[in-house]
Amino acid sequence: AQSVTQLGSHVSVSEGALVLLRCNYSSSVPPYLFWYVQYPNQGLQLLLKYTTGATLVKGINGFEAEFKKSETSFHLTKPSAHMSDAAEYFCAVSYGNNRLAFGKGNQVVVIP
Amino acid sequence: DAGITQSPRHKVTETGTPVTLRCHQTENHRYMYWYRQDPGHGLRLIHYSYGVKDTDKGEVSDGYSVSRSKTEDFLLTLESATSSQTSVYFCATCLAGQETQYFGPGTRLLVL
Numbered sequence: 001a002q003s004v005t006q007l008g009s010h011v012s013v014s015e016g017a018l019v020l021l022r023c024n025y026s027s028s029v030p031p032y033l034f035w036y037v038q039y040p041n042q043g044l045q046l047l048l049k050y051t052t053g054a055t056l057v058k059g060i061n062g063f064e065a066e067f068k069k070s071e072t073s074f075h076l077t078k079p080s081a082h083m084s085d086a087a088e089y090f091c092a093v094s095y096g097n098n099r100l101a102f103g104k105g106n107q108v109v110v111i112p
Numbered sequence: 113d114a115g116i117t118q119s120p121r122h123k124v125t126e127t128g129t130p131v132t133l134r135c136h137q138t139e140n141h142r143y144m145y146w147y148r149q150d151p152g153h154g155l156r157l158i159h160y161s162y163g164v165k166d167t168d169k170g171e172v173s174d175g176y177s178v179s180r181s182k183t184e185d186f187l188l189t190l191e192s193a194t195s196s197q198t199s200v201y202f203c204a205t206c207l208a209g210q211e212t213q214y215f216g217p218g219t220r221l222l223v224l
Contacts, residue, residue, distance in 0.1 A: 009152065032211045043116075043202055043215035044155075051211065090154060094211045097162060098143045099170075104154040 002027050002095040006103035013085075014111045019063075019078040021106045023091035026072065032094035033074040035065055038105075039087045047089070050074065061085070086110045115139050116216035118203050124222045131190040133219050135203030143206035144186040145213065146170075146178060148199040155202065161186055193223045 005024045013019050025031060032051050036044040048059025055067040061084075065076045074091060088107050092100040115138035125131050135144060143162055147155040147170075157170030159178040167178050175197060177189045190197055203216040 034212070036215075041218075043217045044204075045215070046212055049212060097160075097168075098206050098208075098211060098213075099145075099157060099160060100211075100213055102155040104152060 002031075002093050002101040004091050004093050004101055004103035006089075006091055006106050008106060009104065010107045010109065012109045012111055013081045015083060016080050019076070019081045019085060019108065021076040021089055021091075021108070023065075023074045023076065023103060024072055025074065025091070025093040027093055027095065029095075033065075033067060034092040034094075034100065035059065035063070035074075035076050036090045036092065037061075037087050038090065044090065047076070081108075081110050083110050083112065116203060116205060116214060118201075118216040118219050120219060121217065122220045124224065125193050126224050127194055128192050131193050131221065131223075133188045133201055133203075133221070135186045135188070135216060137184050137186075137203075137205045139205065139207075140183060141205035141214070142183075142208040143213075144180065145204040145206070146176070146186065146188045147202045147204065148172065148197075149202060149218075150199050158188065158201075193221075195223050197221065198223045 034049045035047040037047045050067045058064045063078045091103040119134045145160040146158040156172045161167045161180040179187045201219045204213040206213045
C-alpha cells in the first residue's frame with residue numbers, strides 16, 4: 001500500500017531562512033509525486049510535481065523539490081522564507097486509477 | 113484550475129439527518145474525488161469516480177454514498193449524519209491521462 005510520511009506537523013522558520021519540508025513515501029511502482037499548498041480557508045493548490053525526467057523539479061513561488069529514488073524521498077525546499085509562505089503543505093504520491101495518497105501535512109509558521 | 117465549485121460552502125446539521133454535498137466542474141474532467149480533511153489526518157479519500165455512473169470506494173467510505181449522473185456533477189451523501197462526520201470536505205478533479213488533481217474550495221460541515 002502507498003503511504004506518505006511528513007514529519008513535524010508544525011514547522012517554524014525565520015523570515016529569510018531556508019524552508020525544508022521532508023517527505024518520504026512507499027510505493028510499489030514508479031511514483032508520481034506532488035507537493036500541494038493550502039492557504040487558510042482555501043482548497044489545495046499544486047506547488048510542483050514529479051512525473052518523469054529531471055529529478056529536480058521547480059515549482060511556483062520559488063519552491064523546488066528533488067526526487068531521490070534510493071531514499072524514497074521528495075523533500076521540498078525554498079532558500080529564503082517569506083511571510084506569504086505561511087500555509088499548510090501536503091506531499092502526495094500517486095497510486096492506481098489516478099488516485100493520490102496524502103501525507104498528514106506540515107503547518108509552516110514564518111517568524112518575522 | 114478546473115472551474116470547481118462546491119455547495120453549500122458551510123452547513124450545520126443535526127445527528128441523524130441526511131446531507132448532500134455537491135461538486136460541480138466546468139472543464140469536463142473525467143475523474144472526480146471526494147476527500148475529507150481532519151486535523152492530524154491530512155486528506156483521506158472517501159469515494160471517487162472514473163466516469164459517469166462509475167464510482168468506487170476510497171479508504172474512509174463507511175457512512176457515505178456518491179452519485180455521478182453527469183460528467184460535471186459529483187454528489188456526496190451522508191445518509192444519516194453523525195458527529196464523527198464533522199469535517200471539511202473537498203472535491204477534486206483530474207483530466208484523463210494526467211495525474212494532477214485540482215481542488216475545489218471546500219465545504220465545512222458541522223454535525224451537532
